[in-house]
Amino acid sequence: QSQFRYPISLLPKFLTLLKYNNVRDEQIEMLTAPIYEPAKAVLTLKPHFIPYDYQEEGIAFTLELKANGIMSALLQMPTGTGKTLTLLALAARLKLRMAMVVAPAHLDKWVADFDSYLGLPKERVYVVRGSKAIQKLFLMAEQGLFDYDVILISLRTMQEFCKAYDENPELCEDLYRGTPFSIFEK
Numbered sequence: 001q002s003q004f005r006y007p008i009s010l011l012p013k014f015l016t017l018l019k020y021n022n023v024r025d026e027q028i029e030m031l032t033a034p035i036y037e038p039a040k041a042v043l044t045l046k047p048h049f050i051p052y053d054y055q056e057e058g059i060a061f062t063l064e065l066k067a068n069g070i071m072s073a074l075l076q077m078p079t080g081t082g083k084t085l086t087l088l089a090l091a092a093r094l095k096l097r098m099a100m101v102v103a104p105a106h107l108d109k110w111v112a113d114f115d116s117y118l119g120l121p122k123e124r125v126y127v128v129r130g131s132k133a134i135q136k137l138f139l140m141a142e143q144g145l146f147d148y149d150v151i152l153i154s155l156r157t158m159q160e161f162c163k164a165y166d167e168n169p170e171l172c173e174d175l176y177r178g179t180p181f182s183i184f185e186k
Helices: 010-022 054-066 083-094 102-116 131-142 153-166 169-176
Strands: 098-102 125-128 150-154
Touching: 054 083, 083 102, 098 102, 098 131, 102 125, 102 150, 102 153, 125 131, 131 153, 131 169, 150 153, 153 169
Parallel strands: 098 150, 125 150
Antiparallel strands: none
């Protein structure tokens, strides 16, 4: 028995794939988890950062998807075309808490980018490096004390978290105080 998790927008394609692989309807059990709305955040793009037309197109595309109930988007942009500005301009318009999983070597760069582009001080960015930072995140959330605008998670830490969950979900939840699936909601 396998379990698959993916954005709801991919459901029709996934069902077609199952059909082509001879999976019958009675073999499928679907559970839909409700979408939660992230907490509000104080994110404002500094006035001297003005997205180019092609960046505005990507931002508008993403906002239109969200308005139509599609909660994920993938924008592909070549090197040097302003992916950071595009992402942070979008974040500023959404004004919602955001989380990013990034390579460990880029954590400090992103903390600096949030300050440079948004004027967001490092004290408003929660950086997750290691299991203790995950435990602290869950503990602060349980106590209603989690008050950050951005969460940056080390890719290596997230991989270890997911590996621990795959190996023993109950032990993982006890050790980390939550699961890889609940961390973003918290």
